[in-house]
Amino acid sequence: MANDTQKLQRHAGVDRLFHWVTAVTLTLLLATSLLPILGVRFAWYGVHWVAGIVLTLIILLHIVRALFWQRPGSMLLTAADFSARGAGKYTLAQKLMHLGWTLAVLVAIVTGLLLLRKAGVSFMTRDPYAYSPGTWGFVTLLHDLSALLSVFLVLVHVYFAILPEKRAYLRAMVSGFITRRDLAAEHDVERVERGE
């Protein structure tokens, strides 16, 4: 019988680095966009677009790594997620959280890159007439909606991360490891080891 305290690797170092750099850039992006709306006045735009470019680059690296070095199927919703059996590497809730972040971040990146053209940055000439005012409005609306979804997701994500019974996942995102006992609480260890 396997030792309950045996440590299993859950996240490689590069994936933990990706997670925490994403967390810092998203915090910067939300702070620099929402604090001025809440009445805190400062020169927010420089930090905002630089953090946005950093987020874009690390998301591109994450997509390449997920597709070619990891098992992207382990993050997809499957019929097995709705059965009573233990989860694979990720639980249904974790997959839904990832899906929410995927939507929020990809919309923010695509619309943010378009908006750089409207506002101008050091490496791109400002051209507010590239699109009609209505089109800019629609792009801004999508960018705003991604920010609102991010506010919701940050609250829920941080809540579940610090919940005592879910603390093993937070420890795994710091150290990279989870014990077999902690994993077995919600996962089928055999499914995890098969890469599901």
Next chain:
Amino acid sequence: MNLLRFGHDAYGERVLNGVAWELLLPVAFWAGVAVIVGHLIYRALRRGKSGRTHGQ
């Protein structure tokens, strides 16, 4: 109260500017808080139920 912000272009036409932050930012925040409170209630009820089951 509007869900969206509107302005006017150079010709005076009404154009979309984005979401109405004063309405939707609190909605996003309180929706997150509602999920947290809902889960805390569910968690407390489930723990109470399993506590009674173990106590029998």
